[in-house]
Each structure stands twice: as structure tokens, then as C-alpha cells.
Amino acid sequence: MNRPNILWYCSDQQRFDTIGALGNPHAQTPTLDRLVRNGVSFTNAYCQSPICTPSRASFMTGLYPSRARNTRNGNETFPSDIPLISKLIADS
Incomplete structure (x- = not known):
């Protein structure tokens, strides 16, 4: 099979209208x-x-941040009992 x-691309603090192909005539984002x-x-x-x-x-767990026990900046890891979407996709 x-x-x-x-490719799951996620940038930090980038709106869709900062990309040339999505309507910004000034952005050069080839x-x-x-x-x-x-x-x-x-x-x-x-x-x-x-x-x-x-x-x-x-984004990575499909849960509200409070359910993922990740509610502020500075948390470096996800709880091991919550599966991440990247792992679920890799295992499927």
C-alpha cells in the first residue's frame, strides 16, 4: 500500500494574507x-x-489546551499519555 x-507546514504568527499566492501583491513567497x-x-x-x-x-493533539495540560508558554513537552497527530499519522 x-x-x-x-507535509504539515505551520509557521508562527503568519496570517494567510502574508503569502503572495493567497492575495498579497507585495509578498515575495515563491x-x-x-x-x-x-x-x-x-x-x-x-x-x-x-x-x-x-x-x-x-494543533498537535486535537484537544483544547487545558485538556492537553499545556496552557502557557514555556512548556517544553507534551504529556506522554496524549497521542500527537504526527504519531497517529505515522502509525496509520
Whole structure:
């Protein structure tokens, strides 16, 4: 069985309108533009937290930051009892 080739790109503090291919005429983002043309982009999304680390915890676990026990910046690890999406994808 062929496994899909997944690139999950997530930048910090970058709105969709800072990418040339998504409408910004001043941004020079050739690599991101190519990814947009050949992949999927989400232009109408929101995050669970305005703080970096809890937002990433939610993104990686599918849980609210409080459920992932990651509610402030400075947490360096995820609890080992919560599966990360990267592990779930790799194991599937």
C-alpha cells in the first residue's frame, strides 16, 4: 500500500494574507506560493489560544489546551499519555 506524502507546514504568527499566492501583491513567497498551488491551504481558520505553545498543543493533539495540560508558554513537552497527530499519522 502506498502511503501519502504529507507535509504539515505551520509557521508562527503568519496570517494567510502574508503569502503572495493567497492575495498579497507585495509578498515575495515563491516556496509557499508553490505549496499553495500544489496542496491545500486554510484561509478561514482560527486557533484555540492566542499564545504560541498552547495553540501548538491544541494543533498537535486535537484537544483544547487545558485538556492537553499545556496552557502557557514555556512548556517544553507534551504529556506522554496524549497521542500527537504526527504519531497517529505515522502509525496509520
